[in-house]
Structures are given as C-alpha cells and as structure tokens.
Amino acid sequence: VFQLSVPLNFLGSVYRDLKQSLWDMEALFKLQDVNVTIKEPADARPYQYKGGEIRFENVTFGYHADRPILKNATFVIPSGQRVALVGSSGSGKSTILRLLFRFYDVQEGRILVDGQDIRNMTLESIRQSIAVVPQDTPLFNDTIRNNIHYGRLSATNEEVEEVAERAELGKLISQLPDGYETQVGERGLMISGGEKQRLAISRVLLKKSPIIFFDEATSALDTETEKALLQNINYNLKELRATSVFIAHRLKTVADTDKIIVLRNGTVAEEGKHQDLLQNPNSLYYNMWKAQEHHDHTEVEEGEKQTIES
C-alpha cells in the first residue's frame, strides 16, 4: 500500500494540474484560436499591477488583413471601474477580449494595461491577470469544493468556503447532505443554470484577478435571478477593487455601470454613462435602448396574455 501511495499521489497532482489547465482551456475555448506565432520577447517583463487600467490606443486589427474588425479603436477602461462593451453582433466585443489575452497581435496601435504594452509582458503574467466568467460554465465531474477550487489551486478550504458564501452558494450547499463534498456534473447532482453561474463567479473570486470579464455571463438567467446575481457581483467587485468589463447584449443589465462603450463597425461610436447616452435621441445607444424597451414590453404583454388565458 505504501509503495502504491507515492505514484498515486504523484498521479493525483498531475491530474489536478491537468484539470487546472483544462479548466483554463475550457474557459477560454470560445475566445481561443490558439495562435502559436504569438511569442513573448526575450526581455519580456511580468505585468506590474497598478490598478488594472486597460487602454486601447488606435487599435486596428483583423483576423485577415483584408477585413479589419477593429479600426482605429481608442478607449479607456479605468482602474477598478465597471465598464460595459455593447454593440451589435459581430461588432468586435469578443475580439477585444482575445486581443487583451494576446491570442493575436494588433496590426496598428497598441494595448496598454496599467501603462504597459502587453507585447512587452510575459504571456503568462497577462493571461493570469484576467479572469473570464463565460456564458456557459464548464463543470467537472467532481465535488462542489473541487469545482470551486480550480479557480486557484493554492487556496485553502476556508478561502473556498468564503467565496462560495460571497457568491450566495452557502445556503444551497448547507442543504445538501454531503455539503461541499457533493458530486456535481454529469454523473452527480444536476445544478441549475443560476447555480452554475454562481459557481463560476466563486471560482473567479477565488482567482483574485485584477481584471474580470463577464462574457454575457448572466444571459441565460431569468430576470429575477439575474438581478440578484448582478447585485451580488457588484458588491464583490467593489471589495476586490477589480476592473470589470461586461460584454452585454441586454442593455438593462449594464445601465448602472460607470461607463458604456458602444462599438460600431470596429470603432467606438459613443461612450458614457447610461443617462448621458440616452440624452441624445439620435444616438445609436438611444435607438438600441428603445428597441430593447419595446421588445421587453412585448414580452411582458405576451406573458400577461398567457396568464389571463390560462
């Protein structure tokens, strides 16, 4: 038994490392089209955290040289603020995230994080500094505890439980007979979309990244759950002082952010706070807002009709 335990432990740690990288890979799966030509320079420096400000300066980029997706795009996401990226489908929102991860390099202009050009940074340091809450969270066939733990393998059990509480998973977990040791995933307890999202958020909180992207992270939830979760996220972001970026289609979910950046045809068409953008009835934002407002009303009316009929 003793002889066996050494290789098994060893295997266990390899397995955990493997799972960690799988989780990273899976989380990035939608963003990623791994580009092996991206290399760090010999004198690359680790990213030095100074608050998490993101700055795109005259960035031009296309996946193919003849079809630019971003054209001379310039914007700032200030340290510690909550900023939304909005714009029609295909306007380049996810591309911004991919560029920040340096899966591709810009063709013109530059991207600075805390004043440092990301091309001069070690790849690992910049990628480690950004966390993503994706639309659909990968769950492992493992315990709830381990599923959260993948956010940062060096975290203690206490830290895991603390972030679970913060993400409002505590109540759910306390009601389970095996608590944190409950198996989830395909072969375990099936948890709801909202619970999955909260698990994703607890992972990201555990990671303690200075920059967090929410990629349509709450889009699958019903309005009530989404509202509660967003309030909770905002509370936690304040505590973490993280810079957070919300990629969003539904403008209602980002109306209270510090700044909204509206993209159109690869450039920043408008930016500002919700109330200010709404002042101009000719603005793209105003029109997007009105279109969604109309859509929401239609949904409510149809909902009411159904209730009356049934």
Ligand code: ATP
């Ligand atoms: P959505 O709101 O639909 O998610 P988005 O604003 O995030 O859209 P991007 O995913 O950034 O848009 O895509 C911008 C454009 O780049 C789209 O026209 C898309 O087809 C194109 N594109 C995205 N990824 C690639 C790729 N790997 N190779 C070539 N073109 C791509």
